[in-house]
Amino acid sequence: MSEAVAGRPGRLRAGVVGFGWAGRQHMDAYALHPDVDLVAIAGLEDGPRSELGELYGLTEAGQFRGYQEMIDAAGLDVISIATPTALHAPVALAALEAGVHVLSEKPLAESVERASAMVAAAKAHDRVLDVSFNHRRRGDVTMLKQVIDEGLLGTIYYAKAGWLRRSGIPGLGTWFTQKSLAGGGPLMDIGVHMLDMVLHLMGEPTAEAVSAATYAEFGPRGRGGSSGARVGGRADGSGAYEVEDLSTAFVRLSGGATLLLEASWASYIERDQLYVVLYGSEGGAVLGSPEVWNLPHLTVLTELKGFPAELTPALPADGHHRAVVDEFVAKVQAPSWTDQHGEHLLTRSTIVEAAYRSAEQHREVVIDPV
Numbered sequence: 001m002s003e004a005v006a007g008r009p010g011r012l013r014a015g016v017v018g019f020g021w022a023g024r025q026h027m028d029a030y031a032l033h034p035d036v037d038l039v040a041i042a043g044l045e046d047g048p049r050s051e052l053g054e055l056y057g058l059t060e061a062g063q064f065r066g067y068q069e070m071i072d073a074a075g076l077d078v079i080s081i082a083t084p085t086a087l088h089a090p091v092a093l094a095a096l097e098a099g100v101h102v103l104s105e106k107p108l109a110e111s112v113e114r115a116s117a118m119v120a121a122a123k124a125h126d127r128v129l130d131v132s133f134n135h136r137r138r139g140d141v142t143m144l145k146q147v148i149d150e151g152l153l154g155t156i157y158y159a160k161a162g163w164l165r166r167s168g169i170p171g172l173g174t175w176f177t178q179k180s181l182a183g184g185g186p187l188m189d190i191g192v193h194m195l196d197m198v199l200h201l202m203g204e205p206t207a208e209a210v211s212a213a214t215y216a217e218f219g220p221r222g223r224g225g226s227s228g229a230r231v232g233g234r235a236d237g238s239g240a241y242e243v244e245d246l247s248t249a250f251v252r253l254s255g256g257a258t259l260l261l262e263a264s265w266a267s268y269i270e271r272d273q274l275y276v277v278l279y280g281s282e283g284g285a286v287l288g289s290p291e292v293w294n295l296p297h298l299t300v301l302t303e304l305k306g307f308p309a310e311l312t313p314a315l316p317a318d319g320h321h322r323a324v325v326d327e328f329v330a331k332v333q334a335p336s337w338t339d340q341h342g343e344h345l346l347t348r349s350t351i352v353e354a355a356y357r358s359a360e361q362h363r364e365v366v367i368d369p370v
């Protein structure tokens with residue numbers, strides 16, 4: 001075990017599970033970190049394994065097929081999990097039990113039960129558990145958080161957030177569209193990024209109730225697939241389409257605020273949209289815009305000396321996965337991990353699960369206070 005595991009500065013030994021787009025982001029970020037050695041990778045596909053092994057200078061001893069072999073043999077301090085969602089919990093539990101700090105891809109897990117088991121294991125073994133919410137590291141989100149923390153919006157009482165695609169079902173018929181592996185469709189996949197952004201911006205309120213609906217108008221008919229070529233080990237695409245392709249949810253948050261959240265992989269819209277709109281007692285904010293898809297863009301609406309004002313703050317650079325990994329490593333290097341067991345992440349799982357239940361039961365689902 002390296003010195004850093006005891007909370008002292010030292011080099012960290014990192015391993016990554018998963019050779020797809022997500023796994024590669026983590027590998028790159030570890031490889032670039034001055035205090036980390038990327039020592040092992042694991043994944044099922046032989047071609048990408050040797051290609052990535054060569055890219056990162058790993059001998060065969062650092063290349064694994066299964067995650068358990070890697071955890072048992074590689075002497076890791078930290079692990080990143082970039083597998084199909086249903087594997088996040090099994091990999092995390094195995095790693096935490098072995099005393100390894102965990103950075104999971106989003107979402108934490110496909111159910112509250114499994115997400116809670118991950119948090120409980122992080123607590124029991126006192127290790128860091130974090131999730132890769134890279135979109136919260138966008139420059140516009142970073143700036144908006146500062147604007148909110150400075151009090152420019154006052155009390156935020158209503159929020160709208162959405163990520164809607166014209167034709168963007170990732171891997172039609174692969175694990176992404178199979179319920180047992182993905183847990184859900186766009187709400188679980190991209191809606192959770194928007195949910196994370198809003199909860200982060202609003203100071204981590206909890207949820208009291210959710211009313212939601214889901215639809216599957218494109219996927220089951222083989223329409224709406226993403227045109228982008230997917231690298232990494234996907235299934236052969238022969239699986240069923242078992243998840244929604246559009247979801248809409250109304251969430252009652254603690255303190256009386258509400259959130260309208262929409263997520264879609266495919267729908268008849270002019271162009272893709274990613275947005276957050278916040279309504280506050282002293283000001284409002286619009287992040288994103290249908291005209292500038294996915295480019296950082298922030299407008300703050302307020303009053304200056306009694307005049308209505310529209311501000312477009314200068315934005316810092318986007319953070320991406322590199323910022324996520326840097327922050328995770330900093331948490332691991334900190335002297336205490338007591339507050340880093342991922343408890344606040346459970347709000348996301350709770351809201352997503354309640355939304356699916358609400359959609360299934362056609363009624364509002366009340367969330368029990370923790």
Ligand SMILES: NC(=O)c1ccc[n+]([C@@H]2O[C@H](COP(=O)([O-])OP(=O)(O)OC[C@H]3O[C@@H](n4cnc5c(N)ncnc54)[C@H](O)[C@@H]3O)[C@@H](O)[C@H]2O)c1
Pocket residue numbers: 017018019020021022023042043044045065066067081082083084085087105106107132133134189231232233234235
């Ligand atoms: N944060 C983001 O922006 C972002 C973007 C894309 C995907 N993701 C998330 O990343 C994760 C992976 O997505 P992807 O698109 O890279 O998937 P992918 O299908 O391209 O890759 C999945 C990888 O997991 C590996 N794997 C599966 N079972 C395994 C096992 N038992 N042991 C070892 N490896 C195993 C596969 O071999 C493959 O290499 C998902 O949770 C997804 O939600 C996040």
